[in-house]
Amino acid sequence: MADSAFFCTLSHEGVLAVIGNDASKFLQGQLTCNLNYLSETHSSLGARCTQKGRMQSSFRIVLEPEGCLLAMARELVEPQLADLKKYAVFSKSKLTDDSAHWARFGLYKGDAVLNSLGMNLPADTDSVVRANGLIAIRVSHERAELWAPAEQSEDLLQHLKTQLPETDLNQWLLGQIRAGIGQVMGETRELFIPQMLNLQAVGGVSFKKGCYTGQEIVARMQYLGKLKRRLYRLSLGASELPPPGTPLFAPGHNSAVGEVVMAAYAEEGIELLAVLTADAVEAGEIHVGEAQGPKLTVLDLPYTLDRDREIQR
Numbered sequence: 001m002a003d004s005a006f007f008c009t010l011s012h013e014g015v016l017a018v019i020g021n022d023a024s025k026f027l028q029g030q031l032t033c034n035l036n037y038l039s040e041t042h043s044s045l046g047a048r049c050t051q052k053g054r055m056q057s058s059f060r061i062v063l064e065p066e067g068c069l070l071a072m073a074r075e076l077v078e079p080q081l082a083d084l085k086k087y088a089v090f091s092k093s094k095l096t097d098d099s100a101h102w103a104r105f106g107l108y109k110g111d112a113v114l115n116s117l118g119m120n121l122p123a124d125t126d127s128v129v130r131a132n133g134l135i136a137i138r139v140s141h142e143r144a145e146l147w148a149p150a151e152q153s154e155d156l157l158q159h160l161k162t163q164l165p166e167t168d169l170n171q172w173l174l175g176q177i178r179a180g181i182g183q184v185m186g187e188t189r190e191l192f193i194p195q196m197l198n199l200q201a202v203g204g205v206s207f208k209k210g211c212y213t214g215q216e217i218v219a220r221m222q223y224l225g226k227l228k229r230r231l232y233r234l235s236l237g238a239s240e241l242p243p244p245g246t247p248l249f250a251p252g253h254n255s256a257v258g259e260v261v262m263a264a265y266a267e268e269g270i271e272l273l274a275v276l277t278a279d280a281v282e283a284g285e286i287h288v289g290e291a292q293g294p295k296l297t298v299l300d301l302p303y304t305l306d307r308d309r310e311i312q313r
Contacts (some may be wrong), residue, residue, distance in 0.1 A: 005109035006167040007160045014077040015102050016059075018072040020086075023067035029059070030084060030213055032194050034206035034313070038063040043126050043137050045204035046070075047126065047184070047194050048080060053217030054190040056080055058183050058197065058204070060145070062128065062135060069098065071145075076185035088212075103153030105146045105160060106172040113163045128204060140179035141302075143172075143263035163183065174264040174271060180301040182231050182261045182273050187245035191259065195221050196275045198231040200310045202301055207311045224312060229258060229275050230305070234286070234296040236263075236270040242288050249291045250280040258285065271299070 033046030182197035247256035258276035
């Protein structure tokens with residue numbers, strides 16, 4: 001990724017809204033993140049799991065005066081909505097697809113633009129500021145999301161175009177990959193448990209909040225240390241992006257040792273996030289798509305896994 005500022009439209013995601021007096025209480029029993037940690041100035045990553053701990057979706061959740069907004073892969077909004085509605089029948093909360101009501105942009109090195117909009121966004125990840133109906137969220141180092149109500153979207157877009165070069169979504173996804181933040185897509189729905197995406201390492205899982213759907217499985221994996229697969233960042237010398245869910249292979253294994261989570265074009269080749277078995281990574285030879293497919297190289301992540309620190313959240 002060129003180290004210059006840019007913005008892009010976050011066209012790959014939609015917004016699920018949960019509004020009403022019981023919205024936070026209802027979601028507290030459904031999601032991996034702790035809604036008690038949310039505030040007007042703090043957002044969170046999180047996931048919704050099946051009873052078996054498999055993620056139906058991963059998202060960024062933002063607290064609103066009347067409820068919560070969850071930004072997730074666009075193709076997951078409707079199935080996630082349908083599942084959550086089954087549990088909301090006795091709750092004073094309304095669940096809707098709010099995607100059409102919001103325009104969302106990704107900004108890299110765009111703090112000066114945010115300042116021009118009256119938004120002094122702190123550098124701390126998950127920070128939130130609001131001004132004139134807009135919401136800005138720090139999602140990782142020098143990366144921010146900017147949300148606008150649909151009626152303000154065209155004016156905001158024109159303002160952004162006067163301040164920053166516009167680029168395609170690939171550059172934003174490359175930054176997400178380099179931040180080590182995995183995401184559930186339509187192809188990987190119900191494939192991973194949260195720790196397979198290192199979600200607990202980036203603040204998306206709380207082990208102190210009490211019960212939620214899938215909590216027993218997620219907690220057992222954390223405390224008993226039986227997780228065999230986790231998220232890695234890798235590079236690939238190829239010209240075609242492997243889609244989410246593409247199997248990965250290693251010598252000596254009769255079946256796949258992992259799956260691609262997401263991929264983007266880099267300055268040279270491709271970078272991607274993938275869930276892999278630790279023994280395959282240690283052996284040092286991983287191939288994409290088939291046993292004789294292009295070889296992958298493991299890269300560093302910007303954080304370390306620390307079980308003792310993670311369980312304090």
